[in-house]
Every structure is written in C-alpha cells, then in structure tokens.
Amino acid sequence: MSHPRAKTSPQPTLARQVLLRPAKVEEIAIIRRMADEYLLDNEDLQAGQFTVAELEGKLVGFGRIKPYRDADELSTLAVLEPYRNQGIGRRIVEHLIARFPRDDIYLTTDIPAYFEKLGFRQVSEGPSAIMEKIRRVCARFRGCAVIMVRRKTAE
Numbered sequence: 804m805s806h807p808r809a810k811t812s813p814q815p816t817l818a819r820q821v822l823l824r825p826a827k828v829e830e831i832a833i834i835r836r837m838a839d840e841y842l843l844d845n846e847d848l849q850a851g852q853f854t855v856a857e858l859e860g861k862l863v864g865f866g867r868i869k870p871y872r873d874a875d876e877l878s879t880l881a882v883l884e885p886y887r888n889q890g891i892g893r894r895i896v897e898h899l900i901a902r903f904p905r906d907d908i909y910l911t912t913d914i915p916a917y918f919e920k921l922g923f924r925q926v927s928e929g930p931s932a933i934m935e936k937i938r939r940v941c942a943r944f945r946g947c948a949v950i951m952v953r954r955k956t957a958e
C-alpha cells in the first residue's frame with residue numbers, strides 16, 4: 804500500500820517559536836470550550852492525550868491521540884483563529900505523529916484537503932472503532948466526514 808509523503812516547506816517564524824508540550828489537567832477546560840466552539844470531537848477529553856502549542860505563555864492550539872481498542876486516532880486538532888495559517892497546525896500534527904503508538908495513524912475529518920498536504924490519504928474503511936466513531940461522532944458534531952490514514956514510518 805503506498806502512502807503519500809507530506810509536502811515539506813520551510814516552517815514559518817511563528818511555528819518555529821511555538822513550544823509543543825503535554826497538556827496540563829487544568830487546560831482541559833479551555834480545550835473543551837474551544838472544541839465545542841469549533842464542533843470538534845469532545846468525547847472523553849483527557850490531559851494525557853493532548854499536545855498543546857504554547858506561544859509566549861498562551862495556549863494557541865492543541866491536538867490529541869485518542870485511543871480505541873483496535874486503533875488510535877489523531878483527533879481534536881485546532882489552532883486559535885488569530886494564529887492560523889502559520890504552520891502551527893502542521894507542527895502539532897507532526898508532534899502527534901512522532902509520538903503515535905501505532906504505525907497507522909487514522910483520523911476523521913471534514914477538511915481532507917488540509918490533511919492530504921500532511922501526507923494522509925482518504926480510505927473508505929478503517930478499524931471497527933474508527934467506523935463506529937465516524938457514525939457516532941460525525942452525526943453529532945459535523946455534518947459529514949471522511950476517514951484518512953497515514954503510515955507513521957515513511958515508505
């Protein structure tokens with residue numbers, strides 16, 4: 804199975820300045836608020852799952868690795884609006900990929916074009932937990948979504 808490579812380009816300045824670190828328990832409240840505002844997956848939010856992007860002491864973005872019985876999902880990714888399109892989302896995704904516990908990195912999204920640039924490709928089927936998630940969460944949070952996967956180890 805061939806997997807596209809992520810498009811590489813120089814990191815914008817702001818993205819280089821961002822500190823990526825594990826979330827603190829007290830940050831789950833703001834993550835929940837932002838996830839609700841952006842209609843993201845807010846199931847079972849736990850600090851230990853999240854990487855946050857910090858800029859000058861302010862939380863400007865986050866994403867997580869959400870575990871299931873037969874897969875893990877890159878999920879609940881967001882960058883605060885004033886900080887978008889400066890490479891911060893890409894840095895969060897790359898950080899999550901580096902610490903991903905499995906070789907196949909699944910996600911469900913309604914913006915596949917964004918993730919294609921990061922090396923993900925659309926698939927019609929995934930592990931059963933991902934199929935259940937797309938039926939359960941996507942009906943609730945976002946109108947439509949697709950499953951995407953990327954192999955952690957570049958081929």
Ligand SMILES: CC(C)(COP(=O)(O)OP(=O)(O)OC[C@H]1O[C@@H](n2cnc3c(N)ncnc32)[C@H](O)[C@@H]1OP(=O)(O)O)[C@@H](O)C(=O)NCCC(=O)NCCS
Nearest residue numbers: 841880881882887888889890891892893912913914916917
């Ligand atoms: C999606 C999101 C995380 C991207 O973060 P970001 O830091 O703005 O993105 P980056 O700077 O890493 O990437 C910018 C590139 O992605 C593209 N892009 C940004 N948002 C996009 C979108 N919604 N759809 C398609 N492409 C998008 C930009 O055009 C830019 O392309 P270029 O590199 O060719 O110029 C951010 O827009 C966001 O928080 N959106 C709301 C929450 C959301 O939709 N999360 C994902 C749900 S699965």
